Amino acid sequence: MSRLLNDVVGELSKLPGIGRRTALRLAMHLLKMDEASVHDMTSSIDRFRDNIRYCSRCNNLSDEEICPICADPSRDRSTVCVVEQVADLMSIENTHQYRGLYHVLGGVISPMQGIAPSDLKIDMLVDNVARGGIREVILAISTSVEGETTLFYIKNRLRRFPDVKVTTIARGIGFGDELEYVDELTITHALLNRREIE
C-alpha cells in the first residue's frame, strides 16, 4: 500500500467516529477535490488549532480575548444562559430568540468520569455573578443524572446571591415528538407543568 495513502488513512482514522474504511473514503474524496481546496481545508484546520482561544468571560470559543457575544453591546447583560458545551450555545443562537449572554461550563459534573466541579468553569460563573449586574441565570443543562447534579450544585453555589433568579429551561414534549415514544419522566414533567390554553 502507498505510504502516502497509509499515512493519511492512519491520521484521519484518529478522529472520533472515523474508522479506517471511512478514512479511506475521505482520502479518495480528497483526490476528487482540487489541490487548492484541500490546502484551504488543511490551513483552516491549522489556523483554528493554533489561534482559537476561550473567551475570558464566558469560556465560549473565540478569536479574541472576549468572544463576539460578550463583546456585542446590544446583548442583554442581565441574563446568563449556562450551557455544557459550545455546540449547545450554537443551537440556542440558531433560534435567534435569546439575546442574553452565555456561560460555557465545558461539561457536567461526573464522579464516574472523574469530572469534579473544579474541572468546570463554575468558579468563573460565580465570579461573574458576584461582579453584579446579572439578574437571571438560566441553566440549560441536559436532563441526565450528571446534568441534574450539576444543576443543583450550581443552584447551591448561587444561593448567596438572593437577588439573582436561577431558572432552568422547560422540560416537555418536543415539537414533532410522538407521545407513544416519549419516555415516562418527560411525560410526567409535561403533565405536571401543563398550561391552560389561552
Added chain:
Amino acid sequence: MSRLLNDVVGELSKLPGIGRRTALRLAMHLLKMDEASVHDMTSSIDRFRDNIRYCSRCNNLSDEEICPICADPSRDRSTVCVVEQVADLMSIENTHQYRGLYHVLGGVISPMQGIAPSDLKIDMLVDNVARGGIREVILAISTSVEGETTLFYIKNRLRRFPDVKVTTIARGIGFGDELEYVDELTITHALLNRREIE
C-alpha cells in the same frame, strides 16, 4: 460565532458524510489533540494530495510511477485481478490469499451516470494483456447491473486473446449471512453453483 471555528466547520462539512454538526464535533476534538498532532494530520493530507500518483501499469494509488504491488518481484505476474476501486484492492490484499497483480478500473460502466467504457482504464488493461504473459484475468466486480455490464464488456474486449482465461469471483452466501435475509438472485446462484461435500 468565532470566524476560526466557522471556517473550520465550513471546510470540514464539505467532506462526504460530514454535516455541520459532525464538523463541529470534529473541530472540538481538534482542540483536545495537541497542536503537533493536528499539524501531523494536516501535513499528511497535503502530502497525500500533492504527491500521490496512479500506477502507470495498474492504476492503483502509488507514491512512485509503479505501485508497490506491480514492483514486487514475488507477485505472480500471470494473474490479474480487476477491481472497481482501490478500496476493493485493499479488501482483497487484507485476506493475504491473493499473490497476483491487480488492475483498478476506476469505476463501472454506467450510462445513467454518464460513465462510458472510455472513462475507465479498460484500454490500459487490454494493452497489458496484449503485451503477453498474463494467463488469467479475474473480474472482481460488483454484482450490480452496472457491474455485470462492465464484466461482459471486458469479457468481449478480451475475446481476441483465446489463451487468456477470464474468470469472475464466486457468487454465493457470505459467511455469517443468514439465509432468510439473502436476496433471491444470490440464493439462486448459490443453488446452481452448489458443490459436493468432500
